[in-house]
Amino acid sequence: MKIINAPIICLLCFLSFSTTGLSQYKKIDSLKKELKTYTRKDTVRVKILNHLAYYLYRNNFSQSLAYAEQAGKLADEIKSVKGKARSFYMKGIAYMERANFKVSIHNYEKAIELYTSIDDLKGIAGCKNALGVLYNYKGNKKLALQYYEEALAIDQKLGIKKNLPNYQYNIGNIYSDIGKYKKALANYKKALRAYTNNNNEYGMLSCWNSMAMMYLNQGDYSQAIEYHHKSLDLAKLSKDSLSIFQSLNNIGNIYRQQQLYDKALDFYKKALAIKQANHNNKNIIAIKNNMGGIYLDKKKFAKALSCFKETNTLSKAIEDNEYLAVSLNGLGFSYLGMKNYSKALANFQEANKITSVNQKQYELVESYVGIAYVYYYMKKYNLALINAEKAAQLANKYKLLKHRSDAYELLSLINNELGEHKKALISNQQLKILNDSLLNREHIQKITEVEYEYKYKNELASAEKRELRLTQTVQTTTNSLEKSQRNLLLGVIAFLITTLVLGAAIFFLKLRNEKSKTQNIIIEQKLLRSQMTPHFIFNSLSVLQGMILNKEEKKSVAYLSKFSKLLRITLENSRDKTVSLSQELIAIKNYLALQNLEDKTYIYTVIVEEAIDTSLFEIPPMLIQPFVENAIEHAFVNQKEDRIIDVHLSYSNENLICTITDNGIGVDAQKEKPQGTKKSLSTTITSERLKILSKDFKMSSSVTVEDRKKYNEQGTRVTLIIPYKLQENVS
Incomplete structure (x- = not known):
């Protein structure tokens, strides 16, 4: 079964403000105060109400809808067509987040009608982009891409550049879904650069999640987990429950891909426990489909059947053909495992019809494999052969290695039954080549x-x-x-x-x-x-x-x-006296990964600001690692869970600054303990070394160790100002 990632959608908001996750709650409080003090019934009050609806739509549907309704009523009263159109747009966003697509489409169409009446092209572009997100959400990739391109054409005509990363991200999602991974990754990276420069944290975590999914599909687990943890950390800081839900699901997917099923189920259950995110049926479908896939892998067919029946019902309720195809294939394999061939065949065939239309190649090939297995077990070998050959053809085209292996195995078995022993031998040899390269x-x-x-x-x-x-x-x-x-x-x-x-x-x-x-x-x-x-x-x-x-x-x-x-x-x-900053960071990442590989009790990040080109900075080697080692060795006394170590590099006032933070007992508490007086040898050597390096590099360098309780936080912060040399950027 395919691993399902909970989607993050990126709306191009055409309103005259941008949202950053860390200031979201302050902005809501500020707008509520402004609404109380500003009592005049005019377009300013309509804008405040629409702003509140936007900031609340992800995590508080009922309040968001209430503010949008108030904005619409006031707009009618003062005859503000633009304000009324915006209220329809905000209701469209809120209902789409609830996966109520019919009502959402109705509101977007009403908004477009009003914007067209006043020739507001900017408003029309925002609505078309939102419709693109909606149809991508529903699995209609062709229509989604059409709306994105129409919105992009309008913004290009108006000369609006700030919305470009939103289009790049959304178009990247389309390419990812239809298997054009290089084009998808190129769009994600362009969007991420723009979001980082604009400090758009929601856009950043959306890109990190999508890029992680790309790396996961390519089997690069380390990159995938790194990007998902970046997204999870930012989502926790911004208290965005929906993004936390999505990141937990996606981290669970990585464990499932590695066949660590119990760990994967733990993360899925943590995600389902977030009540604020459970209003979105699409999120629940994604998690339940993944859980059903695990039960299939473990041959617990009754449990798998229960999960896929639930997701089948939910997918039909919200008219989501993409996830409906996943649940139908899941039902097919569940019934196949229980030897109920007629029901298995019916579900596979229905999934095949859907995926032939929406171009979801993974589920399309999955359905052909399932149909071939059913006919084989029913001893209808000619029908089994037709579907197995189709599965092999598509699996080769889309480079789906698992399905290639399944198809060749089926072709070998079927041809043996048909007496075509030479063809069976050829298929078996192809299967052996795959197994030799992938499974040995x-x-x-x-x-x-x-x-x-x-x-x-x-x-x-x-x-x-x-x-x-x-x-x-x-x-x-x-x-x-x-x-x-x-x-x-x-x-x-x-x-x-x-x-x-x-x-x-x-x-x-x-x-x-x-x-x-x-x-x-x-x-x-x-x-x-x-x-x-x-x-x-x-x-x-x-x-x-x-x-x-x-x-x-x-x-x-x-x-x-x-x-x-x-x-x-x-x-x-x-x-060497100096090494590349990029090489030093590789050593730090490997050291953290090695320390964490045994029981995975640490959550760690190594973040470098966008302004730093790590290939240009030359620094003395082995300066950062002693302080990371100290955090691991001394910070978490009697603390078994939620142990976090963050390494962050920034460049300010021509200083290269590295901060190493942990959420342990804090340096003051360590000093109170008997072992607290025993300083790390490596740390002492590093401190002595910095004094000499300051003279050699002719620049200031220092190390400061602070207890984070002075910032009303827990743990220790080490601030390291690193001497450096800059290489010339030869292009």
Whole structure:
């Protein structure tokens, strides 16, 4: 069964304001106060009422509708055609959010009629874009794209550029749904850049969710989970219950894709527990379809049947053919598992009719596979062959690997029954090729283990050689310093009295410079040792050994891959005075992922502001990791859940600023505990190192550790001002 992502729709709001999630509630309060103080019955009051309807439509349907109705009545009273049109538009948005499409369309058409009467092209464009969202919501991609293009043409005619990212995002959704992933991703990235520059947080989380879905479809789980967590964090900050619901569903989808069914079900249930989001039947359908798919995978056909019956009823009630096709295929496979072939066939055929029209290729191929299986089990082999061949043809066209495997397996079985043994052999060989490339995980694991063992030994030997060279360099520098002191002393004695002061100054500067170099080399050597302690290596290997003994093959390979990558990056970075900021961030992400891979008890983010091009910044290596390590080691004493670590990089007043925050017990509480006096060796070394680096880079650098309770928050904040060099951007 296909994994269903709860959709985030992006409306192009043509009103003269923009919404940002973090200020939404303040804006609502401000508008309510303004409504109380402004009592005149004019167009200004109509605008305030329509504004309130817009800010409330996602999370408070009844209040949003009430304000839109009030705006419409007042507009009638003062004969404001534009205000009346806006009230219809706001009601259309509210009813669409409730998946009441008939009423929503009626309100949009009324709004277009009024805007047309006063030749308000901007208003017409907003309504057409909203209709595009609605028909995309219903699964009519062709009509949705038509409305988007009509709205875009109007805005281009008017010279309006601010709505461009909304169109790019919505058109990206269309391309994603019809399988044109490169075009979809290109539109999402353009929209995200614009939303970030405009600080449009709702637009940003919409893009993050959609991009995560794209990466999930391509099997890139790490990118998918990263973007979904970005969206979830922003949704929680803005207290947007619908976006939280959608992000929880989508994170559950990633676990389902990895066959971690119990974890997936936990996230689905958390999403369903959000009462404010349950008013939207489409959200409920998405979750229930996903749960039904898990029960199918676990061969719990009765539970799956129950889920798909519920989503079938809900999809018909809101006339959503896209999700109706998913539920019909789900019912087909449920009945197939229960050997009720007649009902299975009826549901597959109905799904096939729907998907042939709305171009949803995944469900279309799914229906052909289901029909072929039914005819095969009914021993109607000729009919089974026709549908299996169609499934294979479409699966190859759309590059659906799972369905290709299913189709070849069916063709092999059917041709054997028909006596076409040569064709059966060909299909079986094609199936074997697919299985060899996709399913032979044990062989891949063995190759990976051998490869990383070899790399690990080489890197370890290389590290020992570098440490020896560092020791020799320290000794040579010390000897050089002593010789330099003697030579300078003899020179000072030989100088004339008139040049004594100048000679002493030169001597002092050279002495300080040599000591600084020596101290820097010693500190870098200590830092390398702190990164490469046997305790760290053997502890990681012990965790890996436990996974292998528990036969957690996937987990152990993932852990070994992360560990090897972190080890290699750490060793490579330690040999250079500066490294690319992008390379340093890769090391931080791998370190966090490695620490979190065992039991996934941390939620972490690594966010870089849009203004920073990480490929241009060169920084000293291994500055950030000690403070991340401190957060993991000391921040969460007796705190087993909801442990959050955030790393954020910003650029302000020519300062590169890194903040590391956690929601643990706080640095003040750590100091009160006996172990709180035991400072991290790596942190101490880093603090000493910053003093030297400030002089080397000729810019200020510092580290500040604060307890977040001074900001009425929980945990610790570390602010690190990092010295840097900028590379020239060669294009």
